[in-house]
Amino acid sequence: MSNLTHAPDxxxxxxxxxxxxxxGYVILPxxxxxxxxxxxxxxxxxxxxxxxxxxxLAFAGIDAEKLKEQLAAGAGDEEVLNWIVENSxxxxxxxxxxxxxxxxxxxxxxxxxxxxxxxxxQSSISETREDILTWFDLLDADDFVSYGGKR
Numbered sequence: 001m002s003n004l005t006h007a008p009d010x011x012x013x014x015x016x017x018x019x020x021x022x023x024g025y026v027i028l029p030x031x032x033x034x035x036x037x038x039x040x041x042x043x044x045x046x047x048x049x050x051x052x053x054x055x056x057l058a059f060a061g062i063d064a065e066k067l068k069e070q071l072a073a074g075a076g077d078e079e080v081l082n083w084i085v086e087n088s089x090x091x092x093x094x095x096x097x098x099x100x101x102x103x104x105x106x107x108x109x110x111x112x113x114x115x116x117x118x119x120x121x122q123s124s125i126s127e128t129r130e131d132i133l134t135w136f137d138l139l140d141a142d143d144f145v146s147y148g149g150k151r
Contacts, residue, residue, distance in 0.1 A: 004036060004039055004040060004071075004072070004074055007036035007037055007039060007040045007042065008033045008036060008037050008042070009037065009040075009042040010033065010034065010037040010042055010043050010044040010045075010046045011042055011043075011044040012042075013147060014046075014143035014144075014146065014147055015029075015030045015033030015034050015037070015046060015143075016029040016030045016033050017030065017136070017139070017140050017143070018030050018052065018104075018135075018136045018139050018140070019105065019136055019140070021101065022077055022080075022081055023081040023084070023085070023097070024094060024097040024098060024101060025056060025060065025097060025100075025101060026101045026104050026105060026136075027052060027053065027055065027056040027104060028056055028060075028081075028084075029077065030052075031048065031049075031052075031053045031056060032071065032077060032080060033046075034046045034047065034048045034050075034053070035048045035067065035068050035071045036071050038068075039068070039071060039072055045146075048064070048068065049064040049068075052135070052139075055104065059090065059092065059100050060084055060088050060090060060092065061088040061089030061090030061091070061092075062084055062087065062088060062089075066087070067080070067083075067084070070083050104136070105134065105136055106134060107134060107135050107136075108133055108134045108135065109135075118135075118138065121138055121142070122138060122141075125138070125141045125142055125145050126141070126145075129141070
């Protein structure tokens with residue numbers, strides 16, 4: 001039975017947090033949720049292979065469409081991870097994955113234009129929260145608010 005029968009309905013709930021890891025990689029589980037949801041037409045406002053996903057794809061050396069083919073074939077998370085390890089063009093080592101993951105978790109806007117964009121998005125979530133400092137903080141807060149959480 002295909003795992004697409006268990007694909008998340010992102011019109012009803014958000015994908016996994018970008019902080020959730022698979023094989024040491026952050027972003028990947030969230031991307032898999034968005035890919036599976038897009039295959040069943042339930043991706044809502046989420047986009048597979050968005051700029052955040054592209055960071056993972058570039059680092060891991062994986063083609064977005066070939067990965068989506070694995071999802072369409074019903075591959076589960078562990079099967080997808082094994083496929084990534086086998087098909088990566090960059091073959092990152094465990095220590096490289098750990099450093100990349102740590103950097104992604106701490107990544108924040110770094111230039112004036114991006115800081116302005118970040119601040120605009122942050123203010124649409126909350127005018128008072130001071131704990132939204134990284135892109136992952138912003139995504140988690142946006143997911144929470146978008147599905148009924150208090151601003």
